[in-house]
Amino acid sequence: MSRYSWLSERLLPWYREHRRELPWRRTTNPYPIWLSEVILQQTRVDQGLAYWQRFMEHYPSVTDLAAAKEDEVLKLWQGLGYYSRARNLLTAARQVVERHGGHFPADHNALLQLKGVGDYTAAAIASIAFGIPEPVVDGNVYRVLARLLLISTPIDSTAGKREFRERAAELLDAQAPGDHNQALMELGATVCTPRKPLCHQCPLADKCLARAHDAIDRLPVKVGKTKVRIRHFNYLHIEGPQGLVMERRGPGDIWEGLHQLPLVESTKALGSKGLLNSLRTFLPGAVPTARSERVVHVLSHQRIQAVFWRVSIALEPEFSSDRQWVPKDRIHSVAVPRLVERWLNGELPEKRV
DNA sequence: GAAGCGTGGCC
């Protein structure tokens, strides 16, 4: 019996009454549950739901997914962000097929070995699909526990991670670990929200130490502030009878594996003269004829200032397996960053050079 | 252990 039976007595009835009906909650099949957990990493349900449905339709089983091509998976993932999740998803599916005969292992440590499955996701699958008593600690749990127990240790510190995991393990209801974990997360997502939490609807309100100390809006505590790098991207729109020149982004930078227009990066914003100068080496004989307005695209750690240039060429660009003409009717079959998609869809204002 | 990785919504 848990030392915190009062928590289960409040939390589980609340969850059963208020939980959102989500498709991956209708099953204990680990495949759709795993898929939902990976999609929902750093992602809201509202944003991820359609992607989950799309993946389930294309790949009804982990074996189907394992047989897919990476470009196809990236295309399905397009727009969801953090694209390493998509590449890791495919790798993990193949690991499940090859190492476990197509069945997810009912074991926390074995799950942890899967690519893209970390502490949180392994615990989520173990508890929700298999009923294994592993505590999950995600952003919601950090927030709920910080407030409920008045913990001011920064959640992005090593000490904080250890402390919150210990508390979560103590609080876990080993009789219903899946529901317990989901209830804690659901409470954080819908009631104990970062701003303007709905304390009057909270089943734990009278137990909440932060509420008693009027400290709710100061918890949880975070220390880290990420600094943002500014970059200037000049995309080259080179169109010909054979289509559009596109290239595939390589490893070691953002948007790995996605496609784009040929890119000239500069240290500062370029005018048409500046671009012409850069093109002298990058694409001899090329001349800019039109451009988009400057568009700012914000990523978690970078701020991209981009201009799309229409360019006429005298010589063929250099091609490789990663840069080639893409026929017009194939352009929308390759995965591109949102920024590039906006240009290709004609959503960016254009002007003369 | 810190840094890097997308996109969209909210105020």
Add this chain to the structure above:
DNA sequence: TGGCCAAGCTT
């Protein structure tokens, strides 16, 4: 507007 936040993981 700019900053914060969202069911984290990898290197």
